[in-house]
Amino acid sequence: MKYSHKIWIVLIPVIALAWVASKARPETDAEGAMRVHEFGKLPVVFHGRVKPYDTLARNSLVILSDKQTFEVDGEKRPAIEWLLDTISDSPAMLTHRVFRITNLQLLEILGLERRKGFRYAYEEFGDRLQKFQEQYNQVRELHPSQRDAYASQVLEFAEKLSLFRNLGDSHLVPRIREDDAGFAQDMTNYGGFLRQIKSGSFLPHGVPPRNADEEWKPFLEAALIDKITERSREMGAELQADSTPHAAVGPMTRMLSARKSGNVTAFNTALGEYQNWLAANPPEDTSRLAYESFYNTFQPFYLALVLYVFAAVLSCFSWLFAGPVLRRSAFWLLIVSFGVHIFAITSRIIISGYPPVTNLYGSAIFIGAGCVGLGLLLERLYPLGMGNIVAAVTGFLTLLIAHFLSLDGDTLEMMQAVLDTKFWLATHVITVTLGYTATYFAGGLAILYLLRGIFTKTLTRQVATSLGKMIYGVIAFALLLSFVGTVLGGLWADDSWGRFWGWDPKENGALIIVLWNALVLHARWAGLVRTRGVAVLAVGGNIVTSWSWFGVNQLGVGMHSYGFIDSVAFWLILFVASQLAIIGLGLLPRSIWRSQKNAVAVPPAPPADAELPEPTEA
């Protein structure tokens, strides 16, 4: 190997690191501009969790438009600007193109033309909402099993509209007349309005408690209470100790009005005032907000995803050109992206205070990290470039899945009380997720084995033996992890509601993985299959695991209804079909495999029930 080539082993990872570092710079507000990014760090409670307004902005925008940014005249703008316009009732909130509507029938109802990106502004369809309401009323009457794609899009759009309105309504600055009759009338109206929006859905609570007895309140509620306090003070009513105006309401009101009128100085002054008050009276659980805000801007999962793509490309090149240099630079590039990946998972733990896996999103990123870690370990043991490729591809795929899962909103939601036991999340969930990881990893190696064997001549005797051992070893670990993880899940159930095993869909999915892995190992020991057979069965493990990971969640809704056009079910079926195709290929007679010339000569299978191999025999 030439010395000059070796430089790439260092150079590529260093470039990657530099790129990552450049992204870690927090966003700052320009001098003399409205300090919107600072506003983004203010606390708000939504769906039970204290988070920065920035997170609320990003999550809401993702729900509406599938993106964390939006465009104004072709220029990319941060989500917080859109949120500020929306909650301050600025005229711009009607013109931002943030509603993604892809269903043609629904577009027609709303009087919209197809457009690239399918994103529309409120003002474009605002006058057609009456018509939409009629459609919505019809669709809502339908039983879930009768709903088609259009119906589900109507319901989804209604949810988007409701989120959009709730953001605005909860931050409404109340206008109350001064005269007695007007005051009473306006208070009654606003009070009724508040009750109505509170009962219909969950509102963001932007005003923090001042003491332990108070709770977080939506801005509108706090503002109304303030008006009453003020009024009674004017009238000389005896004040209770806690009925002083809320220090947050004044600055908030001024910020919202200033944003609406575009008054930069007024906005920044009010913001500074509010920040000072927060610094002096920090509410509970707000210490991590600045970090979360940084994490939002950094977007480490996105960075890792990009790096995995490059690593996958490098690994493929390393095969084509059989270059140890490329293989080693891919390895170190993977180390960099793995580092970013781990950093991101750690950040989520710090922000939420929960162990890493609390929902599907968490499991996707965790399985990704597990696969990459395992791949790097195997690459270290067998430097053949195979650990690299499986690590890069699984890392990329799992983060891609995670990205699509994140389109549903906040990925760091609070746990249902029954699930709120960190011990179990840290033991059962982690172990069972690692079990998924190992099963997938074995499946990935098996795909590599079969595809290389069938389509290339690179599956030499040595490579085949090494791959066979890797697959076998990983399945063994998959069995251990999935068994222990599944049983721990049962113990959780026993400890929580006295039923170790209830045969519910999620438990059954996990049980099938355990049985499958056990079956593969026993089939191998029984001499029913050899290396190739284990590989074929391991690909089946991908199907079994995906079904348990995503399929059982689809049963409740999917099998009942329009399930098979529903996107998750669609991708799941596509994936299963692809795996079945690979299994089919793997069953082709060896004589037509391209690698046949170099392949291991197949020794005759031992008679069934021969004395079991000693465990030392892998």
Add this chain to the structure above:
Amino acid sequence: MANQRPLLFTLLKPLASLRLTVAMMAISIFLVFAGTVAQVDKGIWTVVDEHFRCYFTWFHLRIFFPRSMSVPDIAFPYLGGYTIGIVLLANLLAAHAVRFKMRARGATLALGLIVLAGASVFTWLLIQGMFTKDVAATEGDASLRVLWRLIKGTGAAVALLAGCLIVFRKRAGIVLVHGGVILLLIAEFYTGYRATESQMRIPEGVTRTWTYDQRSMELAVIDPSDPATERVIAIPSSRLKPGKTVRHESLPCDIEVLDFMRNSTVVDASKLPEGVTNPATKGMGVDAMAIVRPQVSGTDPNQTSDRPSAYVRLRADDGSDLGTFMLTSIFLERQKVEIDGKQWELSLRPKRTYKPYSIELLDFVHDVYVGTDRPKDFSSYIRLRDPRRDIDREVRIWMNNPLRYDGETFYQSSYDGSKTTVLQVVRNDSWMIPYVSCMIVLVGLMTHFGFTLQGFLKRRAAS
């Protein structure tokens, strides 16, 4: 003796086959899969009874397809969970009898067997509840409590491993794994046959001495003449088969079952569509008619429980018709009926079991996350009284922190409004087995893979 051994071996050999193991595993995977997709239409407990906890079962072809597709109504027979479990158990035991040879000889073997026997006794004692407080609320963190159980399990596993290592040497891990799996299978059999689950619904300030089982209903015929103690004749719902007549000497009349609906709803009987006649002639059924509803599905995210209703015709001993009644679990009131000049009451209700102790709900606390309806914590402060043992103490039962008492465990399971708690009451004497077998299998697998890894590293170093 000399002749019997080979004969036994010839008989056991096919039973011990690894191919049989693989086949049974494949069969069980399909059973679990089919039993899961069947839950789209059927309640989880119906599926457990019909497919898992049985010897033979039938599956309909349509459960494997989206419900919107029209699939021919074909059913095929399949092995039930019990059969698969028994065959796997027999297969495992036979394999150990035939294939897993004891490697130790003489005194070493004797020592190994003694260690194994001791360890087995220790494991048995753990399962029986050694080191567990007899009368106690579970205190402390769930994590510590469970960790402590797992540590006990590890103790048993390590003791068993020691015995296995002496007797089976390098096969010790596998033997241990199989032992753990056998224990788990036995526990599931035991749970299927013997464990009971019931509920207690207690409003604040009320004392209860009975639990009810939402999954099995009973038709209670009640003699309320003694205000202090009611006399109740209860007929389990399994006896309420349409077309059958229930006769018993303690019953004041014969009960002819016209219809029994596993899940139902009630409609206004005065607004029935044309062609529908109300079968009831007496009681609340005159005004309200019960109609059948599909069973609550096991995969339904908003799972509730089935609400059965029944139509019964009462006949006096002389065969005269005393009226047709609609009985439903939807309404709690009892219906009155006069038989031979005596007042009786009828009620279709969840099966009750009376306990020798009583539980009073002192206070119920229920917190949600701010701005949501997600429960954050709910706790029942109860008072447990048992005159038999002179026990009178206050206990808090809350999420993941049950009370274990008198062989039963009380879990905070649900609530009804802000003043009524619902406790899940479970009796399962084998509850400790999974904790122990989990650790036995873990230790076994680690031992086995440890040996494998050791061999691998040795060969790697050699080459």
